[in-house]
Amino acid sequence: MVKTGYIKIYPKVVEETNLSGNALLIFSIIREFTLHSNEKQFNNTYSYFTNWLNITRQQVDKILNQLISEKLVSKQRNGVKSILCALARSDAYIERSFQYRHLASNLDLEQLNEDKYIWVEPYMVNEFNLSSHELILFALISGYSRSNEYAFQSSDNYYRSWLTVHTKTYYKTLRSLLNKKLIYYGSSSKDDNRRVYVSCKHLDYFVSERAFKELPFSK
Known part of the structure; x- marks a missing residue:
């Protein structure tokens, strides 16, 4: 059960990554904490992800390993806690990513509007x-x-x-x-x-x- 908070997905996140589905949602969560929390990092338990996405801890681990291997997220240990931060991508990577997804799925990503974002609320x-x-x-x-x-x-x-x-x-x-x-x-x-x-x-x-x-x- 999700009690508080929300997930925001911005066009920039969609344009700068090859992510979709749960990977996009998890990265968006970590990004919001990195940019806007007082600690500038995600240091909650992984149950935060499992509650929001209705997936198992094993699925979360697999997605996080993917994000880390693609250098979208960094992971450090603080005692028993894992500290996660979203990482910025280089302009060259963003351009390659954009072209790849356009060619692979025939998507016109240029029509995404920077003023719009997707707001995932707890009731959903x-x-x-x-x-x-x-x-x-x-x-x-x-x-x-x-x-x-x-x-x-x-x-x-x-x-x-x-x-x-x-x-x-x-x-x-x-x-x-x-x-x-x-x-x-x-x-x-x-x-x-x-x-x-x-x-x-x-x-x-x-x-x-x-x-x-x-x-x-x-x-």
Whole structure:
């Protein structure tokens, strides 16, 4: 059970690493502690990761070893505690990483907006049993809904670039959220009848505003 805090995923993190899924989430957690905590490091127990991501300690160890081997994270010992810090990458590495992911998955990472970020909140973890990609996509769509905005179907490549996954994985993730009724879709009554997605937590607002011309699911 996650009691406090949140995970922020910034475009810079997506653009500067080859990470996706739980590795992206763990790195984002460590990065926030490195940049903004008083100690400038992550010195909590690993249960912080297992609670947020619903994964085992062995899975956390495997991901951390990956991050350390890729020189994204440093690890030191302080007694029985592990001290983790996020490391900055060189410009040359960032450029190679960017090109690799663009070529490998045909993602247009340049459209990511530095003013946007994904905010993963505790309720998303506590109330739903989501995979890492489901959690990220749900948090992304919920961010739009929380601001009373639509997530447009025509922006699928934009959402996929946040997850850094191939098209097949993206649509599998999207269908899973729809089947679990964590997101809903309909035709917008204000924006040229385009298909839009909203989060289940904010559905009442859009229905009351008659923002949907059609709503395939009812609550």
